[in-house]
Amino acid sequence: MDFLxxxxxxxxxxxxxxxxxxxxxxxxxxxxVLSLGAEGFMLMGAMAGVGAVIVTGEPLLALIVAALAAxxxxxxFAGLVVALRVNQVIAGLAxxxxxxxxTSLIAAQEGWSSVAxxxxxxxxxPGLADIPIVGRILFQQxxxxxxxxxxxxxxxxxxxRTERGLKLRAVGENPEAADSAGVNVSLYRTGAIxxxxxxxxxxxxxxxxxxxxxxxxxxxxxxxxIAIALVIFARWHPWRALFGxxxxxxxxxxxxxxxxxxxxxxxxxxxxxxxIATLLVMIWAALYGNTxxxxxxxxxxxxxxxxxx
Amino acid sequence: xxxxxxxGSPTETPLPPRRGGFGRFNLEIRQHISPLRQTLVxxxxxxxxxxxxxxxxxxxxxxxxxxxxEFILSIFSSPMSVSAVLVQMAPLLVVGLSAVVAFRVRFxxxxxxxxxxxxxxxxxxxxxxxxxxxxxxxxxxxxxxALGGMLWILVPxxxxxxxxINEIISTLLLNYVxxxxxxxxxxxxxxxxxxxxxxxxxxxxxxxxxxxxxxxLTWALPLALLLAVVIWWLLNVSRFGFYARFVDxxxxxxxxxxxxxxxxxxxxxxxxGGISGVGGFVVSAGIEGRMTQSFFxxxxxxxxxxxxxARNNPLIAILVAAFxxxxxxAGQSLQVFYxxxxxxxxxxxxxxxxxxxxxxxxxxxxxxxVRGSG
Numbered sequence: 001m002d003f004l005x006x007x008x009x010x011x012x013x014x015x016x017x018x019x020x021x022x023x024x025x026x027x028x029x030x031x032x033v034l035s036l037g038a039e040g041f042m043l044m045g046a047m048a049g050v051g052a053v054i055v056t057g058e059p060l061l062a063l064i065v066a067a068l069a070a071x072x073x074x075x076x077f078a079g080l081v082v083a084l085r086v087n088q089v090i091a092g093l094a095x096x097x098x099x100x101x102x103t104s105l106i107a108a109q110e111g112w113s114s115v116a117x118x119x120x121x122x123x124x125x126p127g128l129a130d131i132p133i134v135g136r137i138l139f140q141q142x143x144x145x146x147x148x149x150x151x152x153x154x155x156x157x158x159x160x161r162t163e164r165g166l167k168l169r170a171v172g173e174n175p176e177a178a179d180s181a182g183v184n185v186s187l188y189r190t191g192a193i194x195x196x197x198x199x200x201x202x203x204x205x206x207x208x209x210x211x212x213x214x215x216x217x218x219x220x221x222x223x224x225x226i227a228i229a230l231v232i233f234a235r236w237h238p239w240r241a242l243f244g245x246x247x248x249x250x251x252x253x254x255x256x257x258x259x260x261x262x263x264x265x266x267x268x269x270x271x272x273x274x275x276i277a278t279l280l281v282m283i284w285a286a287l288y289g290n291t292x293x294x295x296x297x298x299x300x301x302x303x304x305x306x307x308x309x
Numbered sequence: 310x311x312x313x314x315x316x317g318s319p320t321e322t323p324l325p326p327r328r329g330g331f332g333r334f335n336l337e338i339r340q341h342i343s344p345l346r347q348t349l350v351x352x353x354x355x356x357x358x359x360x361x362x363x364x365x366x367x368x369x370x371x372x373x374x375x376x377x378x379e380f381i382l383s384i385f386s387s388p389m390s391v392s393a394v395l396v397q398m399a400p401l402l403v404v405g406l407s408a409v410v411a412f413r414v415r416f417x418x419x420x421x422x423x424x425x426x427x428x429x430x431x432x433x434x435x436x437x438x439x440x441x442x443x444x445x446x447x448x449x450x451x452x453x454x455a456l457g458g459m460l461w462i463l464v465p466x467x468x469x470x471x472x473x474i475n476e477i478i479s480t481l482l483l484n485y486v487x488x489x490x491x492x493x494x495x496x497x498x499x500x501x502x503x504x505x506x507x508x509x510x511x512x513x514x515x516x517x518x519x520x521x522x523x524x525x526l527t528w529a530l531p532l533a534l535l536l537a538v539v540i541w542w543l544l545n546v547s548r549f550g551f552y553a554r555f556v557d558x559x560x561x562x563x564x565x566x567x568x569x570x571x572x573x574x575x576x577x578x579x580x581x582g583g584i585s586g587v588g589g590f591v592v593s594a595g596i597e598g599r600m601t602q603s604f605f606x607x608x609x610x611x612x613x614x615x616x617x618x619a620r621n622n623p624l625i626a627i628l629v630a631a632f633x634x635x636x637x638x639a640g641q642s643l644q645v646f647y648x649x650x651x652x653x654x655x656x657x658x659x660x661x662x663x664x665x666x667x668x669x670x671x672x673x674x675x676x677x678x679v680r681g682s683g
Contacts, residue, residue, distance in 0.1 A: 101656025268493035286472035
């Protein structure tokens with residue numbers, strides 16, 4: 001029982017990076033831009049977050065800095081794929097490696113690498129936190145965990161209930177039609193890239209500032225890629241992505257606990273599980289339900305008005 | 310880079326006439342561009358990338374003189390450093406060829422590192438267990454490495470063909486699985502019994518690629534060059550290459566005329582994986598003489614970069630691999646003399662890819678400024 005409560009109460013912390021990154025990716029991909037740079041934006045957020053904590057000592061401010069840093073870097077990506085119509089796969093991969101190089105370079109130059117920081121504190125909700133079991137699972141978390149549902153609700157609301165959200169989706173489904181209707185395709189795509197990257201950066205900042213409380217080179221450890229797979233699994237629906245994130249958070253939270261209860265599995269095999277689970281989830285998604293139907297119609301396709309046929 | 314990216318941004322939203330006072334950029338699709346001009350534009354992109362690289366290096370504390378010394382002077386001044394570049398070039402060329410083969414059929418193989426790991430694991434298995442007669446050991450290791458790489462790409466290739474699962478994500482995820490398996494072996498059953506360090510035992514001399522007799526060059530480089538020629542023949546002369554080009558250019562037409570698309574794609578993917586596996590063998594048996602825990606680092610992106618800059622041409626890949634080899638060697642000396650992390654090499658490669666990819670815009674489009682009517 002104690003094992004179970006301990007495990008479940010740790011899931012939100014592990015699920016938040018997946019959830020935020022997947023949500024950011026959904027926002028970007030709904031506009032028709034395939035964002036393979038997530039791993040890089042996550043690293044950028046994680047590094048900037050730790051740097052901001054070291055400089056200012058304010059973990060909350062650091063999370064905002066993390067989101068902003070990723071958004072700023074994503075403008076390079078936007079310039080490439082929106083303005084210059086570079087192949088989105090090449091541009092996305094280049095962004096991952098650009099950010100990997102840039103983050104470890106900056107961290108090394110500034111001496112932010114492997115420095116333990118004061119992370120984001122938990123915020124027990126008075127009264128509710130003392131409820132047995134439920135209190136520990138739901139009401140002894142940090143502020144970002146509490147904000148998850150409002151953030152998801154806000155993005156879902158934006159995409160489905162506002163005019164801007166409608167235009168953004170139109171740009172992703174059929175940019176030519178949206179263009180004819182007077183929607184500024186480039187502007188919406190750039191905004192979707194930057195906004196999505198901000199959420200991915202926040203995911204990275206949460207990872208370093210709230211979970212690991214340290215910066216290590218390449219610390220995103222493939223979570224950005226897992227988030228990309230999650231979006232396919234969730235078929236671009238925010239709430240399904242949240243469910244998937246909790247699933248993956250659950251797997252990740254389980255890893256350190258399996259050894260602790262005395263089950264003998266070599267640790268390196270345990271460390272493989274998130275990646276294998278991601279593959280299995282993708283296979284499951286491909287077998288049951290046609291993901292193509294939910295994919296934004298123009299995903300990965302650049303829009304060039306002059307090339308219109 | 311950012312300023313370049315922005316230069317084109319006003320173009321896709323031609324402003325309405327009310328702001329005609331300034332004028333605007335006008336975009337035209339080029340119908341034709343001469344090969345010479347195309348090359349010049351790409352070289353221009355490369356030059357912009359190199360200038361951006363120099364700026365980043367200077368921001369990191371290297372003087373202009375230092376850049377000249379590390380990247381040009383010290384590389385070409387001694388036979389030792391020339392040989393260091395050539396040694397580094399061999400595995401780079403191999404992974405570049407792996408990427409070329411996969412990209413020719415639009416199979417995005419981002420799992421080069423995982424395939425290298427399994428190539429090296431299979432080769433090391435042969436070496437550790439002394440399989441086969443001594444004279445056949447090295448060829449056996451080579452074949453085993455190719456099989457290991459093929460094994461590691463088989464699942465993503467089948468998943469793509471059967472279920473339409475995106476190979477970018479599946480090949481990439483398997484890198485992490487392979488890496489953890491490598492660590493399991495090196496910290497567990499295959500830990501060096503002599504030093505107890507987490508790397509495999511040293512290969513016996515007959516399990517290493519023999520020296521060529523000049524500096525510390527081994528047979529790795531001739532092997533890689535031979536592979537480049539074979540791949541060139543395969544892709545440009547053979548029937549298989551014709552099929553592959555057809556699949557790349559127009560999959561629907563290819564299907565209509567009865568080209569076995571699935572077989573061609575699967576074969577290309579397996580070949581790509583096998584070549585990556587050989588890349589692992591080249592590093593382990595040609596450079597390090599054992600399997601270490603980080604021998605593969607950075608090769609995926611270098612492979613992609615080489616294929617991209619070489620326009621998927623195996624022979625041009627030889628030149629690009631030499632260029633990237635210079636980057637690697639210069640990066641190592643920057644690490645020693647300026648304490649600049651090895652990630653700088655990765656950053657430089659990313660900058661160059663971005664610059665060249667951006668320059669392609671100016672091959673496909675003509676941009677000119679149209680004055681407003683006032």
